[in-house]
Amino acid sequence: MSDALIETRNLKAYYGDAQALFGIDFHLGEGEIVAVIGANGAGKSTFMKALTGLLKVPGESVLLNGEAIGGLPVGEIVRKGLALVPEGRRLFPSLTVEENLLMGAFARRPGPWNLRRLYTMFPTLAEKKDLPSISLSGGQQQMAAIGRALMSNPRILLCDEISLGLAPIVIKEIYDSLPSIASEGMSVVVVEQDVVVAQGVSARVYCFQEGRVSLEGASKDLTRDQISQAYFGV
Amino acid sequence: MIETVVQGLLLGGLYCLFALGLSLMFGVMRLTNIAQGDLIVLGGFSAIVLAPLLGLNIWATCLVLLPLAYALGYFLQRGVLNRALDKDPLPSLVVTFGLAIVVQNGLLEVFSADPRSLASGGLNTQSLHIGEQFAVGILPLMICVAAVLCTCAMQLLFNKTALGRAFRAVSDDQEVAELMGLNARKLFAIATGIAFALIALAGFFQSLRTTVSPSDGPQLLLFAFESVIIGGMGSFWGTFVGAMVLGLTQQVGFKVDPAWGVWLGHLVFLAVLVARPNGLFPKTKG
Numbered sequence: 001m002s003d004a005l006i007e008t009r010n011l012k013a014y015y016g017d018a019q020a021l022f023g024i025d026f027h028l029g030e031g032e033i034v035a036v037i038g039a040n041g042a043g044k045s046t047f048m049k050a051l052t053g054l055l056k057v058p059g060e061s062v063l064l065n066g067e068a069i070g071g072l073p074v075g076e077i078v079r080k081g082l083a084l085v086p087e088g089r090r091l092f093p094s095l096t097v098e099e100n101l102l103m104g105a106f107a108r109r110p111g112p113w114n115l116r117r118l119y120t121m122f123p124t125l126a127e128k129k130d131l132p133s134i135s136l137s138g139g140q141q142q143m144a145a146i147g148r149a150l151m152s153n154p155r156i157l158l159c160d161e162i163s164l165g166l167a168p169i170v171i172k173e174i175y176d177s178l179p180s181i182a183s184e185g186m187s188v189v190v191v192e193q194d195v196v197v198a199q200g201v202s203a204r205v206y207c208f209q210e211g212r213v214s215l216e217g218a219s220k221d222l223t224r225d226q227i228s229q230a231y232f233g234v
Numbered sequence: 235m236i237e238t239v240v241q242g243l244l245l246g247g248l249y250c251l252f253a254l255g256l257s258l259m260f261g262v263m264r265l266t267n268i269a270q271g272d273l274i275v276l277g278g279f280s281a282i283v284l285a286p287l288l289g290l291n292i293w294a295t296c297l298v299l300l301p302l303a304y305a306l307g308y309f310l311q312r313g314v315l316n317r318a319l320d321k322d323p324l325p326s327l328v329v330t331f332g333l334a335i336v337v338q339n340g341l342l343e344v345f346s347a348d349p350r351s352l353a354s355g356g357l358n359t360q361s362l363h364i365g366e367q368f369a370v371g372i373l374p375l376m377i378c379v380a381a382v383l384c385t386c387a388m389q390l391l392f393n394k395t396a397l398g399r400a401f402r403a404v405s406d407d408q409e410v411a412e413l414m415g416l417n418a419r420k421l422f423a424i425a426t427g428i429a430f431a432l433i434a435l436a437g438f439f440q441s442l443r444t445t446v447s448p449s450d451g452p453q454l455l456l457f458a459f460e461s462v463i464i465g466g467m468g469s470f471w472g473t474f475v476g477a478m479v480l481g482l483t484q485q486v487g488f489k490v491d492p493a494w495g496v497w498l499g500h501l502v503f504l505a506v507l508v509a510r511p512n513g514l515f516p517k518t519k520g
Contacts, residue, residue: 107415
């Protein structure tokens with residue numbers, strides 16, 4: 001546990017008076033791909049918001065390399081190396097594809113990712129770089145959203161529901177690119193509703209239920225019964 | 235006929251300068267600055283106060299005035315307006331409305347209600363003769379050229395620079411922009427700073443061309459508003475065209491009957507609102 005790149009200890013988060021997370025213990029190692037699964041409203045997206053600073057949480061409850069980063073300003077957390085691919089992609093509609101990617105580089109972290117490398121990985125984006133981002137198809141938009149996050153050269157890439165609303169073949173294409181991204185030591189957290197996809201891509205799985213971790217384990221060891229028990233609580 | 239059109243377009247140039255700051259602040263942070271008109275007047279009075287200190291050199295006055303206005307805008311946004319920004323537009327409307335009252339009454343207290351103007355050293359009476367019958371004032375021409383240059387500059391800033399990209403991104407989706415490491419509050423302050431510099435430039439030219447008096451603000455705000463709305467929110471060239479339409483209409487009205495100018499401008503504004511509620515060249519939706 002002590003060699004975790006990022007960990008949360010008893011992480012609690014609130015929207016006003018409503019508590020959304022009830023003490024999440026989570027850890028992620030260097031170069032590891034971990035999936036977070038759970039039903040709607042289980043707290044997965046809230047967890048992403050707490051990690052990235054969009055939702056303020058106590059400092060000591062999120063540790064990056066042992067350093068307390070909970071509740072820091074969003075921009076500061078990005079510069080420390082956390083990048084989020086937000087749910088629903090959320091590209092900037094009035095920017096072109098390339099301008100969207102350049103926004104990702106705003107944090108100016110040094111690293112292997114730049115426009116040329118992204119365009120090699122996603123050639124369609126290179127062809128459409130001068131078009132408005134809203135003219136892309138859903139899958140292409142998702143590639144652009146992932147690319148935008150990579151442009152900040154994060155140590156940890158957080159992907160929130162990147163398969164939502166996409167065709168299965170597109171989902172496969174996007175998830176196939178993750179291992180090569182992680183092979184260079186980048187750690188990845190994927191939030192998924194699709195259990196099979198999540199198990200396929202990750203080394204370990206956390207299952208959330210009503211703001212708590214209901215199951216944690218190596219992806220290949222978890223049985224369908226265990227997961228449905230943890231997922232639905234029945 | 236040609237003279238009316240030319241005078242109308244030159245007037246439109248002035249209105250464009252009135253409106254650009256409003257267009258910028260609305261475009262970046264959806265903030266409608268009710269104090270726009272009174273701040274233009276404040277800019278005019280500031281120029282009148284500064285000029286004697288700088289040996290009545292109007293260009294030196296302008297050069298000193300603009301950075302001061304930028305600083306005022308920057309710190310006003312950081313200290314006050316950022317706190318009023320919200321998904322709900324009402325708080326920022328109320329705050330800038332309050333600012334308008336404070337500025338107007340402050341000016342009245344210090345300068346009395348008398349109209350004043352900035353001594354131009356004869357610039358406002360010089361003209362360019364084209365043919366035998368036709369002359370164009372040098373100052374209105376300069377104002378119009380300044381309006382074109384400012385519109386070009388704003389458009390270039392927005393489309394071609396990293397700062398402009400950041401402005402557009404934060405206007406599109408503030409939360410995601412912050413996830414990229416942008417500091418929205420600082421960007422808003424820069425935007426307001428630039429808007430205030432444009433406002434000061436407008437006030438400077440207004441006090442050169444005619445007179446300013448503390449009670450002028452609301453009228454100027456109305457012209458700025460109408461220019462932005464006719465042109466369509468969020469587009470600088472739209473604002474430019476809107477200002478030209480307004481200037482032209484008013485001038486035609488003045489030609490028909492001196493009492494008709496402003497009134498005809500309002501009519502055309504209403505007609506555009508009915509025919510194209512989003513303006514002629516809308517960029518921003520919602």
